Amino acid sequence: MFAELSLPGYEVIDVLGRGGFAVVHRARQTTIDREVAIKVDGRVVLDERDQRRFLREVRAAGRLSGHPHVVEIYDAGVLPDGRPYLVMELCPNGSLRGPMPVADVVRTGAQIADALVAAHDLGVLHRDIKPGNILRKRYGTPALADFGLAALVDPGRDSSVTLAALTPAYAPPEAFRHEAPTPRSDVYSLAATLYALLSGRPPRFPGDRQPSLPEIVRYHDEPIPDLPGVPPEVTAVLRRGMASDPAQRHPDAAALRADLNRLMDLGMPASVSANLTTMPVPQVHSGQSTTQKPARSKLIAALAIGVAAVLVLAGVWILVNHDNTAGTPVAGGPSPNIAQTPDATTTYGVQTTTDGCPAASVAGAHARCTQRAECWSGMVVIQGEVTSIRRIDCSTEHVYETFAIAEVPATLAEDYMDVLEADSSVKAVCSQKTLMASRFGDAVQYKDWTLEVLPPTPDDRTAGRRIYRCLGTPTGHTVSGSAFRPRK
Structure with missing residues (x-):
């Protein structure tokens, strides 16, 4: 049962929707007479460190404000009872649902991948990309929602809580091995989401029941089936994004965006494989089924290798070293000739x-x-x-x-x-x-x-x-x- 919401400065109008962990309210921001959506998470965050972590990630996500394919965050905080909340742009047209035309899915995928490029460059992971979190803005533009609440999913916490917080059909296989998320985890979830928008259902998963954890682990080793009427080049791009081994996926969201843009630019003809960076991914993977959680030091060491590749973000900020000498000395500052031992x-x-x-x-x-x-x-x-x-x-x-x-x-x-x-x-x-x-x-x-x-x-x-x-x-x-x- 969700508690009633009372938030100073907002007049709650009605409930837009309820989910396993959250309830979304339609409300009016009284000072400027603007309708907004207020999402209140049911997970109580009483620990001061967790509250700081949540607010730190929300502040980072707030820097995405203005990106055309991100649902804007106006405000955030923690209620007196410990429940975190987000005040967001109201998207009255709801979320995306499949099946959708191929061209629309490819275009939407490139747009959402662009949002992920911006987010990852700010150090923000989403961790719960799914059709329900891609909303249509007031004028129909697709946008990714729920940045910030991802901070509540912590692989260092109780594993049963963490797994319950995932959306299993779109979560990458490493999440079920209790490994820490990386940008490649978001790549997997976006590719799985696009597959579902094409087919009307998520890849590999049964449509009539919620599988058990051992079944989910086995599903991730199964081939991803072709889709009738979908060009094989499109399926090849999504297969690479959903590779069970993170090292075989697109190295970052920019690479997935590039493949999707190429498909649009080339009009998705019968054969464009030579012009794509994607190659079909082998469907048999081994050595990825362990459920033992590594110690923190070992986990971070392993992550360092994966994250190094993720940092190659095409067309984003220029990497420079500490010897960069761009700019002119400013009067009043220390002399650049100060002795240095x-x-x-x-x-x-x-x-x-x-x-x-x-x-x-x-x-x-x-x-x-x-x-x-x-x-x-x-x-x-x-x-x-x-x-x-x-x-x-x-x-x-x-x-x-x-x-x-x-x-x-x-x-x-x-x-x-x-x-x-x-x-x-x-x-x-x-x-x-x-x-x-x-x-x-x-x-x-x-x-x-x-x-x-x-x-x-x-x-x-x-x-x-x-x-x-x-x-x-x-x-x-x-x-x-x-x-x-x-x-x-």
Whole structure:
């Protein structure tokens, strides 16, 4: 039974729908007389760490605002009884249902894949793509809904709860082995969704009953059948996206989008295989049926290999290293000729300085500032460890910027995000006080900031660096250039 909803600033009109975990209300936002949808999840989130994780992911998803194929999030929070909620754009035309014409499915797939490219680049995984989560906006445009609630599905929690939160017919096989999700998991779910929109039912699954977990595991080793009237080239693209072995899928959503766009551009003739990057995927896979959950350190090590391939996102932000010299020195900033000891550069992996660096005043923290601005994309955080983040040019659009860098306290045996966030020394370095004192140039005008503690990146771990960074981003604004240090 779902509790009644009372949310300040909103007048609840009626219930649009109910599901296994949530109820969606139609409501009016009273201040601007706008109809919205309020989705209240039935899973109670009382733990402060989980609430922070939920709100962190919702904030990241909120940066997708304006993408034509994402349902916009207007607000989010946690009710007094611990239930999380999202206030979203109202899509009165409902969700997609199959069977649909081939051309419409291919076009929709390319549009939703484009939304995933943007989301993954911000460090946001969806984790529950299915026909019911692709809605038609007011003017008929398809859009992906429910970003943010994915944070409630945590592979580190009780496995029965996690599996219950999945939509089994569209979840990738690794989810049933309790492996942490990756961008390739979203690729699988989108391909399975497109197959269902073509056929009217999901691939492999029986239409008359809910299979057991052992049956689901067996289904994922079965061939994906052809569809009458669907060009084999289309089925080949979807088969690759649904490969049981993640390594055999499209490496990222951009690659799936590219294949779908090629099908549209070529008009889906009888034979276009030579022009596609997709090749048919073998249907017999072995070594993928274990249900033993690896330890966190082993799991993250395995994820690092998969995520490395996922980071090749075509036509998105340009990857640059710390030696990028784009931009011009800004008056008042530290000189780029400040002496830098080889030991410090080895420790931190970038040139650092204590000159004009508020973080350096924290006693015993061994904190410094980067000598030049260091900007970042969004991040994917799984079980407290960052599995994907990219350093990008500060002159282009970016999510975060470093305002402090420090050695992980020697007292900490682990350096996961949640462990660092709880340490008193890290709190002193990555504090609002330090962030506000570190603002640079035009960023001084912004008063409301969000900060994050970035544990050692995959590159840091590879190089044996045990450091963390303090990252900041202005809430509701985008800084043009750099916020804390000169770019050069």
